[in-house]
Amino acid sequence: xxxxxxxxxxxxxxxxxxxxxxxxxxxxxxxxxxxxxxxxxxxxxxxxxxxxxxxxxxxxxxxxxxxxxxxxxxxxxxxxxxxxxxxxxxxxxxxxxxx
Numbered sequence: 846x847x848x849x850x851x852x853x854x855x856x857x858x859x860x861x862x863x864x865x866x867x868x869x870x871x872x873x874x875x876x877x878x879x880x881x882x883x884x885x886x887x888x889x890x891x892x893x894x895x896x897x898x899x900x901x902x903x904x905x906x907x908x909x910x911x912x913x914x915x916x917x918x919x920x921x922x923x924x925x926x927x928x929x930x931x932x933x934x935x936x937x938x939x940x941x942x943x944x
Contacts, residue, residue: 856913864891864915865937866907871895872928873902879927880905887921888914906937 866884880893889910896904909915915936923934 858912858916861936861938862912862916862919863936864909864912866909866915866919867935867937868905868907868922869903869933869935870930871903871905871932872930875905875927880907883922883925883927884918887918 875895877893877895880895881890884890884893884907887909891908891910892906893908894906896902907915907918909918919934919936922932925932925934
């Protein structure tokens with residue numbers, strides 16, 4: 846067990862990788878439950894915030910407990926088909942304004 850943890854800590858992640866994912870192109874009617882079903886497969890989630898204003902509709906932030914789970918989800922869910930919409934999954938960058 847200790848060996849596995851040690852190995853994981855030495856993995857160098859790209860600088861943009863973090864625990865918060867920004868998701869675009871979501872179906873407008875998606876529920877938090879459905880979001881947990883999709884994103885929860887990749888690890889423990891701290892919170893999900895789904896956009897609810899006209900400007901943020903179809904977007905969400907997914908916050909994972911662990912950065913490696915977030916990376917795994919980002920790698921696997923970008924382009925994932927939900928109700929005939931392909932998800933765009935990016936790492937949240939605080940200095941970037943999302944439109």
